[in-house]
Amino acid sequence: MDSSKFRRTTARRTLAYISTLGSTQLHLRNPFVIAAWSVAFPGMGHLLLSKYLRGFVLFLWEVYINYKAHINLLILYSCIGDFEKAKQVTDIQWMSLYIPTYIFSIWDSYRTTVDLNNEYILAKREDADINSFTLNFIEINYLDKRNPWVSATWSLLIPGSGQLYIHRLITAFFLIAWWIIISFNSKLLPAAHYTAMGDFNSVKSILNMQWFLNIPSVYFFAMYDAYVNTVENNKLFDWEQSKFLKKTYQFTSFNMPSKNDESGAKMHIVSTFDHCIYLELAITEIEETGIKKENILAIPMDKKNDDIKLFDSIHNSDGLSLLDLPAILAVIFGIFGGIYGFVLKWGPFLWGLIAILTGIILGLIIKLILIKKSNHENQKKGTEVVLIIECNETELDMIKSILWSNKALGVSSLSINKN
Structure with a gap:
């Protein structure tokens, strides 16, 4: 049996x-x-x-x-x-x-x-x-x-x-x-x-x-x-x-930006987000435009455990x-x-x-x-998620617009100059 x-x-x-x-x-x-x-x-x-x-x-x-x-x-x-x-x-x-x-x-x-x-x-x-x-x-x-x-x-x-x-x-x-x-x-x-x-x-x-x-x-x-x-x-x-982002948007086949990339036809868009529902709205809207899951890389950032924040907020909650x-x-x-x-x-x-x-x-x-040992630097809010999207140059402006409309903290495009 x-x-x-x-x-x-x-x-x-x-x-x-x-x-x-x-x-x-x-x-x-x-x-x-x-x-x-x-x-x-x-x-x-x-x-x-x-x-x-x-x-x-x-x-x-x-x-x-x-x-x-x-x-x-x-x-x-x-x-x-x-x-x-x-x-x-x-x-x-x-x-x-x-x-x-x-x-x-x-x-x-x-x-x-x-x-x-x-x-x-x-x-x-x-x-x-x-x-x-x-x-x-x-x-x-x-x-x-x-x-x-x-x-x-x-x-x-x-x-x-x-x-x-x-x-x-x-x-x-x-x-x-x-x-x-x-x-x-x-x-x-x-x-x-x-x-x-x-x-x-x-x-x-x-x-x-x-x-x-x-x-x-x-x-x-x-x-x-x-x-x-x-x-x-x-x-x-x-x-x-x-957990969701790591399981769904971290494919080993993702084409990371590299000077050894010979395709030359692809662009990479890098954006940063807080953990929020707008992050998932942005990703799913980008997928609806035809971008495959395999071309989206989401990297949740680990938080420093010894930071002590005096005031909890919607994005910073240390449990103290x-x-x-x-x-x-x-x-x-x-x-x-x-x-x-x-x-x-x-x-x-x-x-x-x-x-x-x-x-x-x-x-x-x-x-x-x-908790006096907590200083000003420890209270600064850092990036929580980094999002990298591989796309064609013609899709660049559309994807940037989607990211900005869904409350991205920052957006930039990356194109490798092969000289």
């Missing part, structure tokens, strides 16, 4: 899975950052890992058990020194259920991150192909490059909308729903209104602090999750397109998130700003905003100090 019939036809591990509901991928993560989000709100660390079922269960558990045990009120009164009130509001029975699962959430998110980092290394070595486009009767999803700062900005305006921007529909709907629930129960919008009017006593009287102290965690988690996943989606797009520490400090400072704002003149809403801004600025300063 032919044993080849029983061989695997699919990869054992893949780096990503693209479905109509979203894109799930493996990438390296810092276990301490993931654990820190689980400290802020159980379930969030697992959601960052795309462990949705476990993350949703722990998130709902946190909301329900925290509410029944009055954990947030316990924190509030303990921090302002009213320990008798803290004892009175706490439900000991529910709190006994709360603590073990809270610790499990932190431990399990850390452990899972370590495991998934190892799985990522193995999947990267296996280097299996992925399907970058999916379509069915209700939705379309595809790999594309998007700006991480646009994701972060939309999430700051409407938590969950940054996830919609990058097509993480499950997380987006979950965050939007819970942002509405938490904002409504905490009386966030009326508190914002009274704060703007300067009526700080009304703010203190209407805010439900049990719900209000959840807001910094949910708000900045939505921003951080959208930002990080946009960065990783961009890197995944570059990787997938590089500038926002991890600022987001975590914003959550911590925001919670304590709301707590002490409960007894200070300006109220929890305004002091929460002041504390959040302080946490973000402090986090940015620390991050910038930690």
Whole structure:
């Protein structure tokens, strides 16, 4: 019997899975950052890992058990020194259920991150192909490059909308729903209104602090999750397109420009591109003019691994998130700003905003100090793909026009002078 019939036809591990509901991928993560989000709100660390079922269960558990045990009120009164009130509001029975699962959430998110980092290394070595486009009767999803700062900005305006921007529909709907629930129960919008009017006593009287102290965690988690996943989606797009170009447009028969070429009738056009959809549009349009695949050479450029870029962009994403520490400090400072704002003149809403801004600025300063070794040269964006096309002299202007119209960074023609 032919044993080849029983061989695997699919990869054992893949780096990503693209479905109509979203894109799930493996990438390296810092276990301490993931654990820190689980400290802020159980379930969030697992959601960052795309462990949705476990993350949703722990998130709902946190909301329900925290509410029944009055954990947030316990924190509030303990921090302002009213320990008798803290004892009175706490439900000991529910709190006994709360603590073990809270610790499990932190431990399990850390452990899972370590495991998934190892799985990522193995999947990267296996280097299996992925399907970058999916379509069915209700939705379309595809790999594309998007700006991480646009994701972060939309999430700051409407938590969950940054996830919609990058097509993480499950997380987006979950965050939007819970942002509405938490904002409504905490009386966030009326508190914002009274704060703007300067009526700080009304703010203190209407805010439900049990719900209000959840807001910094949910708000900045939505921003951080959208930002990080946009960065990783961009890197995944570059990787997938590089594999496609190497497989499809690197024929050994390609006639490289050479002074030993005796044909004398051929021209070579050299152009440079970023990794983007316009690169593939340019190549396929050139093929439609009659240029064969064998006459097109695409060379994805390797990126220097030790470059540290301070700001991720649509084309430069090194995976070193500038926002991890600022987001975590914003959550911590925001919670304590709301707590002490409960007894200070300006109220929890305004002091929460002041504390959040302080946490973000402090986090940015620390991050910038930690990566100070990054210099101006390391931040320059280099060419990502070099495209060489062999054609006749009569086709030169047409192909150049196609390249320029599809956002080529540079285009030049090469003709060997045989003297």
